[in-house]
Amino acid sequence: MxxxxxxxxxxxxxxxxxxxxxxxxxxxxxxxxxxxxxxxxxxxxxxxxxxxxxxxxxxxxxxxxxxxxxxxxxxxxxxxxxxxxxxxxxxxxxxxxxxxxxxxxxxxxxxxxxxxxxxxxxxxxxxxxxxxxxxxxxxxxxxxxxxxxxxxxxxxxxxxxxxxxxxxxxxxxxxxxxxxxxxxxxxxxxxxxxxxxxxxxxxxxxxxxxxxxxxxxxxxxxxxxxxxxxxxxxxxxxxxxxxxxxxxxxxxxxxxxxxxxxxxxxxxxxxxxxxxxxxxxxxxxxxxxxxxxxxxxxxxxxxxxxxxLSTPCACGRNSARIGPIIGRKQQKLKVKGVTLYPRNIENAILGLQDVINYQIEAYTGDDRTDRIILRIGSHVVNGGFKSVLKDAVLAKARVTPEIEIELPEEIERRLFENGGRKAVTFKDRRQKAI
Ligand SMILES: [Zn+2]
Missing domain, CATH: 3.40.50.12780 (ANL, N-terminal domain)
Known part of the structure; x- marks a missing residue:
């Protein structure tokens, strides 16, 4: 070879x-x-x-x-x-x-x-x-x-x-x-x-x-x-x-x-x-x-x-390129006509002050569409913090999830509740289409 x-x-x-x-x-x-x-x-x-x-x-x-x-x-x-x-x-x-x-x-x-x-x-x-x-x-x-x-x-x-x-x-x-x-x-x-x-x-x-x-x-x-x-x-x-x-x-x-x-x-x-x-x-x-x-x-x-991306790169190489991974196919969410991935929400909240940890949960609403709960681990619980989170997610991910603020220890427990070594930052409780 x-x-x-x-x-x-x-x-x-x-x-x-x-x-x-x-x-x-x-x-x-x-x-x-x-x-x-x-x-x-x-x-x-x-x-x-x-x-x-x-x-x-x-x-x-x-x-x-x-x-x-x-x-x-x-x-x-x-x-x-x-x-x-x-x-x-x-x-x-x-x-x-x-x-x-x-x-x-x-x-x-x-x-x-x-x-x-x-x-x-x-x-x-x-x-x-x-x-x-x-x-x-x-x-x-x-x-x-x-x-x-x-x-x-x-x-x-x-x-x-x-x-x-x-x-x-x-x-x-x-x-x-x-x-x-x-x-x-x-x-x-x-x-x-x-x-x-x-x-x-x-x-x-x-x-x-x-x-x-x-x-x-x-x-x-x-x-x-x-x-x-x-x-x-x-x-x-x-x-x-x-x-x-x-x-x-x-x-x-x-x-x-x-x-x-x-x-x-x-x-x-x-x-x-x-x-x-x-x-x-x-x-x-x-x-x-x-x-x-x-x-x-x-x-x-x-x-x-x-x-x-198949056009030649400015570096001079002609090899085909791919973009960044936007999400996992199975994790695609559709919320009120907006398509997104959990990663879009993560990107919106990462780096925000007072966000210690988080878990994103998806479930199927009464109208059969996807719904999202964003659980944030923080010691700040006032309404102003919630609206900062809401604005950040709306700006980056174009959706408004339900937001729940919990103690970081509680989020930590949720992240590892399946006993795995890897934190489950996206919990998918959606009903599968039959
Ligand atoms: Zn290049």
């Missing part, structure tokens, strides 16, 4: 030629070696010989997470002894699924991150503090580790725990970059301030963020991103990663969407009926990773909603 590091600098039509060949190989490999795809293609009366160009992708059926959950190992396309590593999804949306990587898949993963960090301007000589989980079957931390070391940068692998230790190590080792989830960076800034450490003197010049988006749909920085950039400066690079497809998208220095790596993935945006949407239209992100060996995926429905 050879992976070019500069394919995205080629003219768009040459990129398409390379993608076509990789796509045809991907389809053939999936059909010939994965029982799941053999059956799925046969059931849909489609054969790899029907696939001659990129447009033929429309002939192929989608794959959903539920397909993997149903029969995980039927997707395996190599003998078991060729598996180098098994990772899993976090299980935040249903049962976790296991993804098997061969040695070549691990190398592909490293190439993916090597390129992504290159887009963020990382070079040999940089020291990156990896503040995300590097064990527990998570793919991301180790992908960053491999990509950074492949690039020639140095790493410190502290993981997500113990912010004070991060501050100590960062004062001592002076990393020039950090990889973290946005909420970690917000906490880091807060703790640094409490301990009298000026964060701008830590010497961090690049922050690569995974998880929640720090951009709004218009690609400007959202409230979460502003919290980080106010503390650290405008040095953030947003990324989007997905375990099942073993790849990530990342911003370049222009910060105008997240670049795909064209030799590693085909990107589509589809509507609720699976029809392809044009550039700029919001819909579900569908991915066909290229050059995967262990568990190939064809037209994988991610459940994440965004849009595509």
């Amino acid at each position: 050879s992976i070019s590091v500069s394919i995205d600098a080629l003219p768009a039509d040459l990129i398409k030629d390379i993608q076509r060949d990789l796509f045809i190989n991907t389809v053939r490999h999936a059909y010939e070696n994965s029982l799941f795809y053999k059956n799925r293609f046969d059931d849909n009366c489609v054969h790899p010989s029907d696939i001659k160009n990129l447009e033929d992708i429309k002939k192929l059926p989608f794959t959903g997470k539920e397909d993997i959950q149903k029969d995980n190992w039927s997707l395996l396309a190599v003998p078991r002894e060729n598996i180098s590593e098994i990772v899993s999804t976090t299980g935040t949306t249903g049962d976790p699924v296991f993804i098997a990587l061969t040695a070549n898949d691990l190398e592909r993963l490293a190439c993916n991150e090597e390129k992504s960090f290159g887009y963020a301007g990382a070079v040999k000589g940089d020291v990156f503090n990896i503040a995300v989980t590097c064990d527990n079957l998570f793919i991301a931390g180790i992908a960053y580790y491999r990509g950074l070391t492949k690039l020639g940068a140095s790493v410190t692998r502290l993981g997500p725990q113990n912010i004070l230790r991060h501050l100590d190590i960062m004062k001592e080792l002076k990393p020039t970059g950090i990889v973290a989830v946005p909420s970690f960076m917000v906490q880091l800034a807060r703790r640094a301030e409490e301990y009298g450490v000026p964060v701008k003197e830590l010497g961090i010049r690049k922050i690569v963020l995974i998880g929640d988006s720090i951009r709004d749909a218009d690609l400007t920085t959202n409230a979460l991103g502003n919290l980080i950039e106010t503390a650290f400066g405008k040095i953030c690079y947003s990324t989007y990663g997905i375990t099942e497809a073993q790849l990530s998208f990342c911003e370049c220095r222009v910060h105008h969407g997240l670049h795909s790596h064209p030799d590693l993935v085909l990107t589509e945006i589809v509507d609720e009926d699976g029809r392809l949407l044009p550039d700029g239209d919001e819909g579900e992100l569908v991915l066909t990773p290229l050059q995967l060996e262990g568990m190939p995926l064809i037209r994988y429905r991610t459940g994440d909603v965004t849009f595509k």
Whole structure:
């Protein structure tokens, strides 16, 4: 396997030629070696010989997470002894699924991150503090580790725990970059301030963020991103990663969407009926990773909603980009004709003074439409605070939810009442359509 590091600098039509060949190989490999795809293609009366160009992708059926959950190992396309590593999804949306990587898949993963960090301007000589989980079957931390070391940068692998230790190590080792989830960076800034450490003197010049988006749909920085950039400066690079497809998208220095790596993935945006949407239209992100060996995926429905940008980027790269993730498809809310996602409400209240924590709850009203309760954890209970919250949500999310102010401890209990490790900031009690 050879992976070019500069394919995205080629003219768009040459990129398409390379993608076509990789796509045809991907389809053939999936059909010939994965029982799941053999059956799925046969059931849909489609054969790899029907696939001659990129447009033929429309002939192929989608794959959903539920397909993997149903029969995980039927997707395996190599003998078991060729598996180098098994990772899993976090299980935040249903049962976790296991993804098997061969040695070549691990190398592909490293190439993916090597390129992504290159887009963020990382070079040999940089020291990156990896503040995300590097064990527990998570793919991301180790992908960053491999990509950074492949690039020639140095790493410190502290993981997500113990912010004070991060501050100590960062004062001592002076990393020039950090990889973290946005909420970690917000906490880091807060703790640094409490301990009298000026964060701008830590010497961090690049922050690569995974998880929640720090951009709004218009690609400007959202409230979460502003919290980080106010503390650290405008040095953030947003990324989007997905375990099942073993790849990530990342911003370049222009910060105008997240670049795909064209030799590693085909990107589509589809509507609720699976029809392809044009550039700029919001819909579900569908991915066909290229050059995967262990568990190939064809037209994988991610459940994440965004849009595509296919015009050349001002950075000079011709790879297709996606916008920030606007929300999860399943979490789409329709309130009095306004379509929104819980994330729109989160963005409206993040950073507001006196908001300590929150939970958004959706339920079905008597008129069968979606209703929202926004529960805010705060020590301020006066009516003025409620109207500040109401105005902020109306301005950013265009809806007026019911607002309830409770003690932060009560919200904390609600966030973890299911016994999970991850806070449930969106509780969906809506009746499912029959
Ligand atoms: Zn760019």
